[in-house]
Amino acid sequence: MTDALVPRIPLGTWIEAFVTWVRTTFKPLFDVVKDVLGAVYDGLDTVLATPPFWVVAILLAVLALLAKGWKLALGSLVGFVVIAGVDQWGAAMDTLALVLVASCIALAVAVPLGVWAARDDRVSRAVRPVLDLMQTMPAFVYLIPVVLIFLTGPVPGIIATIVFALPPGVRFTELGIRQVDAEVVEAGQAFGATPARILRQVQLPLAMPTIMAGVNQVIMLSLSMVVMAGLVGAGGLGQQVLGALGRIDIALGFEAGLSVVVLAMYLDRVTSALADRAPVARALAAARS
């Protein structure tokens, strides 16, 4: 229909050729990435999945106790018992390892990038469309080249999760830094502080509640990618859900899904509690009481 008006643009072919070129040219680099990510994932997964279920469950509950209080610790413990009870503990630990690795890498990139974007408008303008693309491009689309480059297994799952989960980390960090009271930053300057000191002692502490909200979002989005990760053979709860989908196994689907929810609630509550423990958040809470 449109061929008379608009010539066929071979955009897809170009991208394909580009991906092939990237794959062959940077193969050594990708191999290193794959080995490192794979090793980190395996290490964390071994730590989480090898000990008996109750040891890990109690340790995670203690973490909740330290972060928030006994109610959260008790609730978490009940949730973990349910996961173990429906026989999803091993898969849940695989997923937890993947989410933690992906979130940590995403944050390691996102927070510095957010700081840079907050300090330089040009960086901010350049980064924003890229973040939009990462968040809205259907995951399947970049899954294809990722699988081509890294084949199947947890590593492509981690990469896809990082791509999807990274944007809120950048956005919240930039927003947090930009929202810091300009007068307080000026005060630092007026007393002769260096830019690095102002970042460390003024901007980051004051932006911390917002940055922690970003951390929370990154972890939540990582969890939402478990099924997608299962699709490329990352294992874990995602694989269980996909298996249930293939066999129309309502029972397994529900059990695996519930396990995802329990993990999500645990991670959300604990990171929120950590956000409330930021010095600035505590100072403001002290004023209200």
Place this chain on the structure above:
Amino acid sequence: MTAPSTTAPAAGATTGAAAGGPTPGTAEAAPRPALSVRDVYKVFGPRPEEAVRRLRDGATRDEIKHLGTAAVIGATFDVAPGEIFVVMGLSGSGKSTLIRMLNGLWKPTAGEVLLHGADLATADAKHMRELRRRNVSMVFQHFALLPHRTVLDNAAYPLEIQGVPKAERREKARTALELVGLGGWEDSLPSQLSGGMRQRVGLARALAADTDVLLMDEAFSALDPLIRREMQEQLLELQQTLGKTIVFITHDLNEAMYLGDRIAVMRDGRTVQIGTAEQILSDPANDYVAQFVADVDRTRVLTASSVMVRPAAVVPGTGGPRQASRTMRDAQVSAAYVVDRQRRLQGHVRDEDAVAALRDGKETLDGLVRDDLTAVSPDTPLAEIFAPAAESPLPVPVTDAEGRLVGVVPRVTLLTAMVPPEQHADDGAAPAPAEGGAR
């Protein structure tokens, strides 16, 4: 020429605290301004340099709008060491931009800002930080405290930046907090304090930095009126002992008049008048300033010295009743002030007493001099002269520190001084009959 003077004062200022004497000594010999602003422009926008060129050629602020927003236009003034210099203007007048150029937070588009002779416009980032640490500190409108640090650590922050060891900076911060009346609050968080107390922390922080120049940006504007007054009084009290060079920004004319040794009135980026409170009140440079000062409480700004007149009849204490009555008759008044050889005020003598003494053949004024008059000093604000003026029908005598009679304030002068200058023309006839009536 600037090179040697750039290094000398910086060294003088840093060692000044230890050496004690030299800095004030040289200041007395050649009173060089602590801060000097020379034809400074600040234009925000696409083509600031051209905007400045056009402004210098006489273009108005509106005519160069397409080139940028002119925040400060040709500001020129000196601030003497130990002076409180107030920059007053409404929002958008450029005063906040101006004060931020005094410590280099913003670079002037054109012109020079000399801090003890060092030009802030050309200083590099490192030199600028050094100047800020050693020479100039700032108090902010909304306090700008670090919410997650205690009051003590906030006050110690400039010293932390200067690299002062922890124990020493805490000690200095504690002293500064006590100076502003916040002793005992060291371990509180800023959010637990009231607005006035928070600004005291801001002030303590600036004092702890131990710089000779203090910039105060609308420092008391966010406070309740009563607290504001209290803070103003405290600042003046502190200033008596500290003798800092203070540049104070405000939109409140009463505040400007109360605090300022001199006041610069800004409007639309230009300084329209620089002078003492009394000069601005009694001789406004233009209609804008006149209108601005119209609703000022003049009785708190104007002092006895600005309204006092020569006493109509003064007689020496050694003179007799004959001389006294003649003086009073010539001046057509019913009483005369009696002074001694050094012109020190002894009291006053009334016409009926002088005449009675004359009739009785007395040769001296002994027993005739009444000393029930309350004298005021030349610096007494008019508000405090009303009471003495009401007690006696005679003009209130003004005496200097040695008790010498330097002038008098007649009641009518007191009342006329309260009327803003532009209204004098309308009812210029009013003072004359009132003057006659008082006699």
